[in-house]
Amino acid sequence: MGYRLMSVAAIATLVLGIAAVQQMTGAEAFVEVEGRISKVEEICRYELPGAARLREMPCEQAVKPDGEWAGATLTRRRQVEVFYVSPVDHKTHSANFVTRLDSPRIGQSYRIYAHTSQLGMIRDF
Numbered sequence: 510m511g512y513r514l515m516s517v518a519a520i521a522t523l524v525l526g527i528a529a530v531q532q533m534t535g536a537e538a539f540v541e542v543e544g545r546i547s548k549v550e551e552i553c554r555y556e557l558p559g560a561a562r563l564r565e566m567p568c569e570q571a572v573k574p575d576g577e578w579a580g581a582t583l584t585r586r587r588q589v590e591v592f593y594v595s596p597v598d599h600k601t602h603s604a605n606f607v608t609r610l611d612s613p614r615i616g617q618s619y620r621i622y623a624h625t626s627q628l629g630m631i632r633d634f
Contacts, residue, residue, distance in 0.1 A: 539622035539632055544593030546617045547603065552588050555581040589613050593621060597628045604631045 553571040555564045555578055564578070574581045589608045592601055604621070613619070624630035 538625050538627075540596050540625055541620055542593050542596065542623045544591035544604075544619050544621055546589050546613050546615055546619050547592050548590035548605075549613050549615060550588045552586045552607075554584045554586060556584070557581050587613055589619070591619050591621060593623060593631070595628060596623055596625050602629060604629070606631070606633055608633065 551568040552565050553568040555571075555574055556562070557578065558580065564581075568585060571583070574583075586607050587610065588605060589610075590603055590605050592603050594600065595602050608619075610619075622632040
């Protein structure tokens with residue numbers, strides 16, 4: 510019993526150690542770059558309470574949920590497309606992601622983190 514517990518504890522410690530090292534080195538692999546917002550889309554997300562079901566669509570197409578979706582909660586998210594210069598190849602690339610900005614505008618400057626060796630990998634600021 511003691512050896513089995515020690516083995517499980519050793520494996521868990523090893524896995525946690527590897528995850529911690531990856532997370533620490535991962536943050537260092539990104540640099541701050543400035544991009545420009547080129548597209549803004551408001552996405553409406555319906556979520557059924559008590560069920561693991563989601564439905565997303567542009568808010569212009571959203572209607573009051575009925576039928577099996579009656580009682581679904583609606584949340585609005587803003588998805589943006591940002592053009593930025595990658596530190597990998599020094600060329601312009603685009604990325605789409607959900608932003609925390611309240612009112613993003615086309616042409617607005619937007620800071621993101623771009624990976625220093627993997628093309629197209631970014632993180633929101």
